[in-house]
Amino acid sequence: MSENKQHIIIIGGGPAGLEAASKLGSAGYRVTLFEKEEQTGGKLRTWYKLYPGFRLAEEVQDFLANEIKINVPEIFSNAEVVNIIPDNKYHTVVLADGRSFIADAVLIATGFELFKGEKKEEYGYRIYDNVITSADLEKKLRLGQPLTTANGQTPARIGLIHCVGSRDKKVGNVYCSRLCCITGVKQAIEIKHHLPKAEVFNFYMDMRMFGQNFEELYIEAQQKWGITFIRGRVSEVAENIDGSLQLKAEDTLSGRPIKMNFDLVVLLVGMVPADRTEAIGKSANLGFTSGSFLASADAQIKPNETNTPGIFVTGTCKEPLSVGETLSDARSAAVRIISWLREKREIN
Amino acid sequence: MKEWGYSILKGRQIDFENNDFSISRFVELHEPSFSWCIGCGSCTATCSAAKFTDFNPRKVNLLIQRGEIKGIEDEIAKCMLCGKCQLVCPRGINTRNVVQNIKRAISKSYAL
Amino acid sequence: MHFNLFVIPFMAGMIALLILLAFRYSQWLSNLETGDWRKIGSNLFTLKTIYAFREIFMESLIHRKVFKVNPLLGYMHMSLAFGWFMLIVVGKFEAFYYTGKFANEFYYPIFFRFFEQTPHLSTTLLNFNASMDLILLVVLSGIVVAILKRFRPGMTGMKKITRHSVGDRLALSSLWMIFPLRLLAESTTAGFTGNGSFLTQPIGNFLNIFLPLQSISMVFWWMYSLALGAFMVSIPFSRYMHIPTELLLILLRNWGLKTNDNFTGFSEIEVQSCSRCGICIDTCQMNSQGKNATTQMVYFLRDYRYDQLKPDLSDNCLLCGRCTQACPVGIDLTQQRVLQRKKMTFPQSAQFKYLPVNQDIDKTEVVYFAGCMSHLSPNISLSMEKIFKADSVKYLFMDRDGSVCCGRPLKLSGQFEAAKQLVENNRQQIIASGAKTLVTSCPICYKSFKEDYNLKIRVLHHSEYLPELISQKKIKVLPTGKQVVFHDPCELGRGSGIYEQPRNLLKKFTDLRPLSQEKSDSLCCGGSLGNLSMDTEERCAIQKATADYLNSGNPEFIATSCPMCKKSIGQFSVAPVKDIAELVAANLVKIGQENHKLLKYRKLQDAMDIQ
Incomplete structure (x- = not known):
């Protein structure tokens, strides 16, 4: 590797990190990517199909893996970054094992975690056997496991609860996770794919169908699959003696409290920043959003820059994004890093 | 002039221009979170009183904000002030203080 | 005869003071309740008077x-x-x-x-x-x-x-x-x-x-x-009125007088005994952890004295009791605040005639009352039910389907009459059950049952009930060795004086670690129903500060015995927050036979612990 090549370190090997890495690699830069897990791919590996077209998450994964194979030779797995030491010329990235690396530019792509469902105890996750999260449902679907209740019965009625851990001041997350709505619609349809006879109900506060073909999928859910949408936020879930669940909400459109029995309840858990994001961000003097995501320097014209020159952010470590949006954002970050490095070289 | 043609049924519409916003203004002054409601209905869903009667805290809040205060005194009297609504409210509305101030506003208007 | 003109200002001041004091004292004393006079009469010529003078010496002079x-x-x-x-x-x-x-x-x-x-x-x-x-x-x-x-x-x-x-x-x-x-x-x-x-x-x-x-x-x-x-x-x-008044307060207090649900002459003496030292401002978490240093007891009592008390100030207090504990004069500050709220309340406009009264039920041994907040942390009542079943005691779960308020939140807000309606309704239900014991999981309900219900049966919080079951060998708990700290709920600890029972219980099967601020000195979780007007941000600031404090020694669990504390601390805590009922239920072994359901439950709990 030639010495005069500028060096970019990317933290996180999910879709955002991988896509940016391959784009920067193909542009001729020296790119090093640190992934804390054994394998790259991030949360994409835990998902089955993607909205709105039900394509397999695996296909996107393969696409990213192929790109990266060609363009980025240096990937460190099981490499957890603990902090960044920013400096005028070079930034130092320090790993948990004590090794450190220097780079001209650092791109943070640490991604998200799902909100821990048990934090909303009133929904009974990990207390009642038949309350699962959207991630648990994806896992079942991906592994081809039958959609059954905890004791192996076919559920006749399934409820999906929107906004679990999002838009909720009481858990400290006032922001909207944006993608749970469409995930709820997608999963409701997937449930109907597997269990055409099951009744499926979604409990929502607002349906936020902003993406391409999202509203169409919402319409399809109602028209083709007969899924019912009830406007009311669930206040609590209780377990009946037979293990089925009772949901309490207000059917706000009829203006009356509603209680309903369900065999299976899916919590559409929101997105929160990954655990290490806060520590890394603080070490690099970055700003944070109200939800503790990493703040961009400017929402419109500097979406991937931060208030520390040479440190960039992309993907779901800065805001909840879909897979498609994440990849676009990663490309945007790559383009900005390239232009920034050129400016830097010209100044020196 | 004699009535003729299709006039709107009185009481059917929220007559925003002629409604009484005195309670609404009083409550908002003393508890600003009063107007943060997005109508999710969690409060009504969890409400202890709403299990035994047709009390609906979300609706009471909304109606007062629209100036529809007829019969509000009997409604708000059903609240046990237990605070469950405050615990579930995703907007962090100080629901118990809203109730207190609605009652205060009502008793004030009676005193006048 | 020693005299000089210059002594006149002093003498005039002295005489004026004595006249004013005599006037005020007689006013307050005339507002004492009949029961108070009886107490004074029966205690006047006893050791209590000597204790009072000792206290006057220690507190009013030595401080x-x-x-x-x-x-x-x-x-x-x-x-x-x-x-x-x-x-x-x-x-x-x-x-x-x-x-x-x-x-x-x-x-x-x-x-x-x-x-x-x-x-x-x-x-x-x-x-x-x-x-x-x-x-x-x-x-x-x-x-x-x-x-x-x-x-x-x-x-x-x-x-x-x-x-x-x-x-x-x-x-x-x-x-x-x-x-x-x-x-x-x-x-x-x-x-x-x-x-x-x-x-x-x-x-x-x-x-x-x-x-x-x-x-x-x-x-x-x-x-x-x-x-x-x-x-x-x-x-x-001036504030120095507290000096002569405190002497009277100490005497009356030693003779058994205290501020109860009515504002009496004694309550007035308490108010006037406030020295405005300001210690209550420093102990108040709304000041130390929040941003509020304007509604503490010293300001509250000052505004009351000058007849300027407003609901917005009066309502903004957690009623956690930390200031009452710290008050060097020993004024029952928490109760004073509640009584002023009572005075300021609007014409009673609450009615609960809609509540059902079911008198016709099977008689039972134990009535379990989970409390409203337990419905939002359902694992507590679930755990209690497992324990009742393990003990095979005959019990009724009074508020299983619909939570009904015990009345205390209304009372704390000053609406005593409205609270009485709820108390009476619940009381009828409890009596009709024929139970000998009432167990509750909520310290707020507990205090209400104890003080306002006038029940002739045993009233226990589960912090008292569970150790009793263990010592009577009705249930058995496996030792876990887990490091635990215990958070005292305000209404259970400072409010009801229950500090040792939950600790002794935890010591039986966990490694209970001490805290620097515990028991009467413990922090409030910030969730208290006592405060009506505090905003969510300030509440969260207190909740987070308390959670951080409890986590400072990196315990494996934070134990508490209140659904409200659990929720308040839980949202900001690193270590999982568990009610002691949950910890007991999770480590229960049924005496005699194996119980599959319990084992399964245990596994589920273990899975949670790993998480």
């Missing part, structure tokens, strides 16, 4: 409790109060010894060095003289600390000092003047007569070099008398 808060602050109060007291007592005996008569003019001992200008010769009198100078020196040192505290509160451990009214300022200025003026009056007299001792004589000798003391000293005696008079007159119109 033991203030010492505990901060030694320098304690010294300041003690040197002023006890020092002044000693000046009066020793001065009285000096005059007695000198004249041989116990009865002298009232002002004679106070202005002794003016009236007796011949230097002493006997050793005893010289000793008296030296003692008086020493005591004066101590008092003056207290004044120096007090002045410094005004300008640098941090020195005496005070983060905030109280704001003053006009009466306060007059009283304070005259109080600060009294002793320096006494020093000057006595020193200037000593300068030309030689009747001083080790403090006043050297100062007098020094001043005598360049000042015409014989004419000047009279000015200082006048000023001294005026300062005394001004202070006496301003007492009833």
Whole structure:
């Protein structure tokens, strides 16, 4: 590797990190990517199909893996970054094992975690056997496991609860996770794919169908699959003696409290920043959003820059994004890093 | 002039221009979170009183904000002030203080 | 006959004070309840009166409790109060010894060095003289600390000092003047007569070099008398009213009087005993963790005294009881606040006729009342049910389907009459069940059941009930060895005095670690229903600060015994927060036979622990 090549370190090997890495690699830069897990791919590996077209998450994964194979030779797995030491010329990235690396530019792509469902105890996750999260449902679907209740019965009625851990001041997350709505619609349809006879109900506060073909999928859910949408936020879930669940909400459109029995309840858990994001961000003097995501320097014209020159952010470590949006954002970050490095070289 | 043609049924519409916003203004002054409601209905869903009667805290809040205060005194009297609504409210509305101030506003208007 | 015109201001002030005090005292005492008079009558000639005087000595003069808060602050109060007291007592005996008569003019001992200008010769009198100078020196040192505290509160451990009214300022200025003026009056007299001792004589000798003391000293005696008079007159119109009132309070309290659900003459005496020391501001978490230093008890009582109390101030208090615990005067501050809310409440506009009354039910052994908040942390009531089943006791779950309020939140908001409706309705239900024991998981309900329900059956919080089951060998718990800290819920700990039972229970099967702030000193979780007007941000700030504190020693679990505390702390805690009922249920082994359901439950809990 030639010495005069500028060096970019990317933290996180999910879709955002991988896509940016391959784009920067193909542009001729020296790119090093640190992934804390054994394998790259991030949360994409835990998902089955993607909205709105039900394509397999695996296909996107393969696409990213192929790109990266060609363009980025240096990937460190099981490499957890603990902090960044920013400096005028070079930034130092320090790993948990004590090794450190220097780079001209650092791109943070640490991604998200799902909100821990048990934090909303009133929904009974990990207390009642038949309350699962959207991630648990994806896992079942991906592994081809039958959609059954905890004791192996076919559920006749399934409820999906929107906004679990999002838009909720009481858990400290006032922001909207944006993608749970469409995930709820997608999963409701997937449930109907597997269990055409099951009744499926979604409990929502607002349906936020902003993406391409999202509203169409919402319409399809109602028209083709007969899924019912009830406007009311669930206040609590209780377990009946037979293990089925009772949901309490207000059917706000009829203006009356509603209680309903369900065999299976899916919590559409929101997105929160990954655990290490806060520590890394603080070490690099970055700003944070109200939800503790990493703040961009400017929402419109500097979406991937931060208030520390040479440190960039992309993907779901800065805001909840879909897979498609994440990849676009990663490309945007790559383009900005390239232009920034050129400016830097010209100044020196 | 004699009535003729299709006039709107009185009481059917929220007559925003002629409604009484005195309670609404009083409550908002003393508890600003009063107007943060997005109508999710969690409060009504969890409400202890709403299990035994047709009390609906979300609706009471909304109606007062629209100036529809007829019969509000009997409604708000059903609240046990237990605070469950405050615990579930995703907007962090100080629901118990809203109730207190609605009652205060009502008793004030009676005193006048 | 000793007399000089300058004693008139002092005497006038003194007489005015006595008249005003007599008037106020009689007003308050006339508002005592009949039961209070009965208590006074039966306790007057008992040891309790002696205890009261001991307490007066320890608290009003020595200020033991203030010492505990901060030694320098304690010294300041003690040197002023006890020092002044000693000046009066020793001065009285000096005059007695000198004249041989116990009865002298009232002002004679106070202005002794003016009236007796011949230097002493006997050793005893010289000793008296030296003692008086020493005591004066101590008092003056207290004044120096007090002045410094005004300008640098941090020195005496005070983060905030109280704001003053006009009466306060007059009283304070005259109080600060009294002793320096006494020093000057006595020193200037000593300068030309030689009747001083080790403090006043050297100062007098020094001043005598360049000042015409014989004419000047009279000015200082006048000023001294005026300062005394001004202070006496301003007492009833200032915070210093607490000094005479506290004496009365201590007596009445020792005779068994306390503030209950009605605002009586005794309550008024409590209010007037507030010294506005401001200790309640520092102990208040709304100040230390939130951003509010304007609604604490000292301000609340001040506004009440000046008839300016507003609901917005009155409602903004967690009623956690930390200030009541810390109050050096021992005022039941929490109850005072509730009673003022009661006074300010709007015409009662609550009615609960819609509540069902089911009298016709199967008789049972135990009634379980989970409480409203337990419905939002359902694992608590679920755990209690597992325990009831393991014990095979016959029980009824009173609020399984629909939570009904115990009435305490209404009462805390001042709506006593509305609360009574709920109390009565619930009471009928409980009596109809035929149960001998009422168990609740909510400390708020517990306090209500205990104090307002007048139930003839046992009322237990599960923190009391669970250890009982274990000691009676009705249930068995497996030791876990997990490191646990226990958070005291306000209503259970400070509110009901239950500190040891949950701790002893936890010690049986966990490794319970102590905390620096626990039991009566424990923090409030911030979720309290006592506060009506605090906003969510401030609440969260307190909740987070308390969660951080409990997590500071990295425990494996934070245990508590209140659904509200669990929720408040849980949202900001690193370590999982568990109710002791959950911990017991998770580690339960059924005596005799294996129980599959319990094992399964245990596994589920283990899975949660790993998470």
